[in-house]
Amino acid sequence: MSSSPLVLIIDDERNLVRSLELALKGAGIETRGAYDGASGLRLAGEIRPDAVLLDLRLPDASGLEVLETLRKSFPGCPVIMISAHGDTRAAVQCVKAGASDYLTKPFDLDELVHLIGTTIERGRLDDEIAYRRSIGASESVIVGEHPAIARLRELVARVAASNARTVLLLGASGTGKGVIARALHQASGRVDGPFVEVNCASLPEQLLEAELFGAEKGAYTGAGQRRAGLIALAHHGTLFLDEIGELAPALQAKLLAFLESHNYRPLGSTREASADVRVIAATNRDLSREVSDGRFRADLYYRLNVVPIEIAALKDRGADLFLLTAHFAERFAREEGCAPIRIGSAARALFAAHGWPGNVRELRNLIERLTILHPGVEIGAQHLPPEFARPVDAAAPVELPGRLAAAERDLVLEALARTRGRKGLAAQTLGISRHALKRRLKRLRLV
Structure with missing residues (x-):
């Protein structure tokens, strides 16, 4: 996350609030606490939190009532309900009322920190999608009347409507591969899902692996908390891998395994996860030559090159x-x-x-x-x-x-x-x- 998120905790158990504040502070998340519904709603209006942890039972109101008010006043703010009672009926009511998740006490603090981080990140992705729509998705408009661009526009429409799980964008630097990737997402059945992008040349190999696949706490130096990877965040959406030709050999193998099975293993984890993702890769390199020179895996190249789209120079x-x-x-x-x-x-x-x-x-x-x-x-x-x-x-x-x-x-x-x-x-x-x-x-x- 680019800036420290702010979480509002509304719970009448003061010791629990203090414990949560310490745990979240250790994960780089700022917190504010309130011990009843009225003060919680007042504080929410003052600080505009990125997420709310809300107890189902409060001394002055029911958590459901507070949840409904929060959803009306701050529709973009995710609310995670917490309760000391494992009541399935209450959990269903909370989710129907707009809660993003429901946890039963006692809960694992590391799991909660991970859930909050993932929830906030998904909220920011939803905001990005809404913003794109509000401006008419101008970043995905393919401008031009040249025959090559007319053909490109037709190809993008056909590929977007298809079930292709991988697309490869080819073109010199600056030709608009990011615009085409967004256009493919906007015109696809995945438009309601997130569009997540990463530049494969922007991070060292280990950090890029954690960025893509996620990592368990302590998986590498500096991994102070469990984190979701971009593949998980792109579930039901599109993952755009720019500069795919810069991907290290070990990551090429791991990406290929994911593309073949849709399963992956976060860094430091012993369990597999799965994700439904369309992967759009882009490069300004001649990948066939990179394969011949032994710098890019042939099997990954063939897997990505199922639907190649070339973009003309200006x-x-x-x-x-x-x-x-x-x-x-x-x-x-x-x-x-x-x-x-x-x-x-x-x-x-x-x-x-x-x-x-x-x-x-x-x-x-x-x-x-x-x-x-x-x-x-x-x-x-x-x-x-x-x-x-x-x-x-x-x-x-x-x-x-x-x-x-x-x-x-x-x-x-x-x-x-x-x-x-x-x-x-x-x-x-x-x-x-x-x-x-x-x-x-x-x-x-x-x-």
Whole structure:
């Protein structure tokens, strides 16, 4: 968890509250205690906890009444009910009323700490899903009209609707593999489940193993508590493994075993667990060459490569460059609360000539920076970073055909951008027929 979570404990047994506070503090979880329903509800309004531990029987109210009030006032806050009585009927009532779990006293403190950590993490994943939906899942929108992107969009729809348990995304760094992974999740039957992602190059081997598969308390140095892995958290959802080519050999074997059986064993555990997860892996490496060179397991490669999806580089997507530019300009203008930037003709020519080695990520970062620094401004050559400057050599011969072709390309791209890729309108803007525009697009290699 990225920040210390805060748990509210509502129980009239003061010694139990103190014991729980000490146990949770040792696990890096902050706590506040209340000894009756009224003070618990008042405290909940003041501190906005990440989770609540609530006793079923309180001196001034029933736990069910307090639970119902908490669910109405703080619908996103998970509530774990605790009781000294193993009453199955009461447990069912609590779950129906919205409790996330029900525990009977006495309970194992380590198990409780693990349950709270997992509950809070699942709550945060649910919040992330709700946030994605509230903004129209803009991070999963596939923008572009180039034939390669049209084919990609169709393939994503087919794969998302399938029962494929593994998908492999291939493309250079910055081409949008994360966007495609989210699009696959959003369009699938798993959309109500969590979307969990991890960069396989971001952690050392042992920590990554614990991150993926979970770990028992004391499984490695620094493992002060039992923790759920990302595979467990992605149950009924999607696990996105970015930079899969960086995975260490031992982890490659363990991942393969999970993909084959859907079972896994947390670090330090003697018991197996299972999870229903779609795994989307992504890489900018040539995995077939990695297999030939002995750096990546052939059996894992074949298991992942059941449904490969290749993503084109930005430089090969023609007029999509300016469609994406407009998309990002509008998006960041909304986020900053300002008018969108406009790309002037000089900057547009430099955009068209730029190689975009960082692909869509480079373009997105540039548009965000320009929006922050020059809100609502028409962007000229002077606003662009140095790598966009094209030095002119006065002694160099003038290559008129090349210059004319570049100018024609810029005009066509600008017309397509202004009409959002609608070729009929773009042709009218240029004063030519639709068939003439198609011939130019083909000659200029924009399709």
